[in-house]
Amino acid sequence: MAVANNHPSTKTIAQRAKNELREYAILSLYLFICFGALILYKAAILGEEGISYLPSGLAAIKALILAKFIMLGHMIRLGDRRRSRIVYVIACKALSYLILLLVLSVVEEVIVGLVHGRTIAASLAEFGGDKLPQTLATSLIMLLILIPYLASREVNVALGEGRLWTLLFEHRPAQITESKGVKP
Secondary structure, eight states, X not given: OOOOOSOXXXXXXXXXXXXXXXXXXXXXXXXXXXXXXXXXXXXXXXXXXXXXXXXXXXXXHHHHHHHHHHHHHHXXXXXXXXXXXHHXXXXXXXXXXXXXXXXXXXXXXXXXXXXXXXXXXXXXXXXXXXXXXXXXXXXXXXXXXXXXXXHHHHHHHHHOTTHHHHHHHSOOOOOOXXXXXXXX
């Protein structure tokens, strides 16, 4: 009789696919909420200047694409080689994933540019020049989005696979405060 655990070699392909699909969906939702909030903020700022801006679907498309890029990072075990204090692991992973997302986003933009008849040089030029401050700001925001996500993954591993989610979502009985001298 095989003992089921969370080691990848003992999970069936169907179980791994289900887990990865669930993680992809949760990550996509998290990124969609973050990007949606940023787009609404940008729309509000531009609206104050009389500029109409609300790209429909941009947050969802970006969330789905970047979630897939992050899942690819998980697949290649990006940043898993470093064993140190959890805060350093999170910081190193966040920087590693940010670099991965930047590289894959550049590749994505080049491909989109080629599809629209632009040269590779023209597509790459958009990341420099006038768009450089926007690219740097976007990178910093993406780093700030990655840190809580990767921190939750690392804390989940440190506590034992699934334990963090159990702690966050299980029903807790009301605490007994009378023993501490506090009346309800």
